[in-house]
Amino acid sequence: MEYGLQKLVEEKVFKDPVHRYIHVRDQVIWDLVNSREFQRLRRIKQLGTSYLVFHGAEHSRFNHSLGVYEIIRRISDDIFHGRPEWDESERLVVLCAALLHDLGHGPFSHSFEKVFDVDHEDFTRQILMGDTEVNGILTKVAPDFPQKVADVIAKSYPNKQVVSLISSQIDADRMDYLQRDAYYTGVSYGHFDMERILRVMRPLGDQVVIKSSGMHAVEDYIMSRYQMYWQVYFHPVARSAEVILRKILQRAKELSDTGYEFAQPPTHFTRFFDRTFTLRDYLALDEGVLMTYFQLWTTERDPVLSDLSDRFVNRRLFQYIDFDPGRDYRKLGDLADLFRKAGIDPDYYLIDDSTSDLPYDFYRPGEEEERLPIHLLMPSGEIKELSRQSQIVDAISGKRRTDYKLYFPAELLIDGKKKAIKQQIIEMLREGGV
């Protein structure tokens, strides 16, 4: 029997707190789960630094990837099965793409990518197409199968229904992470009736639409998404940890660029510093490796690197205030000058952060063809964009509340050194002068 059609003698079942059970019957899926590159996802947290705020948020990209796979399995095997608009031959490619869609994420992805100017989607493609166990498994299905899976994940696959299931404004990825992140953070937001949404999804033309009778379930999903963004993903304390993490990596890079001799040579980072890294170097990194370096760097000679590392490891995070850059950007420069006079490097200790720096987005109704919106299938057969039918969605879609914070180490301002200048800084911060 063809490898792509082989089934396990006995179904494998993973216990899962979100979907209860995750079912695997396909030999290909089982082999992919057991591959080296997929197992690495166990060592990369789904929510990065959020565990420093929500202590339960230690779940990994491994859990999430299995969850996305399970949602897609249910859609393809139950909901879409037998529907003339759905091409059954796409089953395996969409299952593999669901399972592997986050394969290229690295440790603390968002900060790592910003500092080292890399893109996890490039690494996903490299893992799928390169000399890896995953590529070997996919190639056994068919020589062009790795490319097909890569195209689905890159959203350039010819069948847009398949792409929409994995990546759209109501896709399996979001449906899993909202519920999973809500479960592990312990917040009461993020819950919605996924069963209902799945039952009203329909393949139609080059997209997946929602029967209008399911509009209220989708409203609930959009509200969950909105609330999770503000309550969890944009949490100002988690952003403080992210700011420090980014600054640690920047400092290590800067020290390396200037020939600093590390007491603990940053072997795993060296080729990222000089941009000669390979896929193998990238796959050798995980959050355990990074945390080990941060722990070692707490005793580095460089005071900035050791202090920032200590802050991250021991959760001595920066304090923050709201600020309005439109009004106060000039004062920000004055404040930076005062920091310098106080002997505190503003490049590392006075950091502005806005929500546009974060990798999460709100529902957008797709004006001017920016992004494909959620479409409702009306009883008449017409297709209508969700926010034009739902007042609730209209009220929140595309109306993003921006949020700016200024982060700084509060305790350094009251350590008794250079008192007069620090008092000036404190007054500026208190007055909301920035």
Place this chain on the structure above:
Amino acid sequence: MLQEHAKIVDFIAAAEGVTGRKKLQKMVYILKKLGEPFQEKYEFHIYGPYSEELTARIEELCDMGFMTEAKEDKGSYMQYKYAVTAEGLEFRAALGQQGFDPAQVAELNSRSSRFLELTATLLYFEQLPREEQVEKVHIVKGKLNFTEAEISEAFDFIGQLRDARLQ
């Protein structure tokens, strides 16, 4: 600090305003692919390379009063026009930004959003051999029915932009 915001203001100022969200997205993407150090992350979406970060940053700049967004009802869709305010120009000057070649930005701005969508999509697949790039365009943009002449013009345009940057 706020340098990324200032860079966007600088770009819109150099363009003397941009009409159309899609056009704005594709212009920034093309410049980024040509080497401008825009930090906004792009992903491929149904209409080509798209950056949610750029959309959010533009919203923030409007919110800060450095840019204006004017809406025009085109019947079946809304069109958006972006321009830099006097405060935005001051912001740009204060942050020491003024790095774009106005002629190159004007050249991009003079092109239609359809043409820029084609150019951006070709650039997105530039790691592929030319024939495969074209094949990809036909697959992902099948409905737009780009002609061989348009595709050829887009390749020439990319070449001209690259040559201009080398001079």
